[in-house]
Amino acid sequence: MSVLIVGSTALDSIKTQKAENPRLLGGSASYASVAASFFSPVQMVGVVGKDFPRRYIRLYESHGIDLAGLQIVPGKTFHWSGEYEADMNHRRTLLTELGVFETFNPVLPPTHRKTPFVLLANIAPSLQSHVLDQVQRPKFVVADSMDLWLNIALSDLLKLVKRVDGFVLNDSEARQLTAESNLLEALRKIHRLGPKYVVIKQGSHGSILSGPKGLFVCPAYPLKKLVDPTGAGDTFVGAMMGCLAAAPGSIDRNLRQAMVYGSVIASFCCEGFGLTRLARLTRAEIEGRVKELRRLTAF
Secondary structure, three states: OOEEEEOOOEEEEEEOOOOEEEEEEEOHHHHHHHHHOOOOOEEEEEEEEOOOOHHHHHHHHHOOEEEEEEEEEOOOOOEEEEEEOOOOOOEEEEEEEOHHHHHOOOOOOHHHOOOOEEEEOOOOHHHHHHHHOOOOOOOEEEEEOOHHHHHHOHHHHHHHHOOOOEEEEEHHHHHHHHOOOOHHHHHHHHHHOOOOEEEEEOHHHOEEEEEOOEEEEEOOOOOOOOOOOOOHHHHHHHHHHHHHHHOOOOHHHHHHHHHHHHHHHHHHHOOOOOOHHHHOOOHHHHHHHHHHHHHHHOO
């Protein structure tokens, strides 16, 4: 089955203590779509300006991503610049130029409205709800979020989570949303807001799933060298959704394995700047690392 992914498409300028790379392909939809494409057909919806490099269009196309919903409009593409500290756990934004993304109005082509799996990647919750208004009887809808929307659009976010099957956020956002320091208590409170499934991302500590079948703790693959963590969370949830769309059977049956694949592909993402490592990733490499992670966590 196909996955519909709606989110941001951007040009990222990323600086670490060791290197600096300007205007890389970025955005939540870009990372999630490339990650999902290793498993399922992907329909990506986003907006870019006329300055968007043609080589990035070719990168999408090389992964078989359907770009019928990608708007190319006059103006400049969303540009973000950030710098990481030495430990890579903290970064600061140097520049944000919204460009054409400021007036983004996601409109789904008719061919996209019946897509069974829908990922509302990280954009304003009002836009995520606008996308939900256009889809028709999806099988599984997941929304990703971030602290910005908790700060400036909480009311819209609370309306959104009532409408989705799964909700994904990181540990600090879960604590902020629920005013709970304990993540298990935070999970319980988030379920009360509506979603049947909740995934809390914990970076290098993996992730936690809470759903009808109880809890699952998904490990992160241990990396010897971290190059750039930008987009790892988007990659994780994109790969998870692609894996779910490809697997026969119920969501409950497949979700844990899908999270493991998401964790593995996110680890590859962190081995290069932007999408450079994912662009040359092979399915054989993915399966090899999944096998290694099984060995590392078996007891």
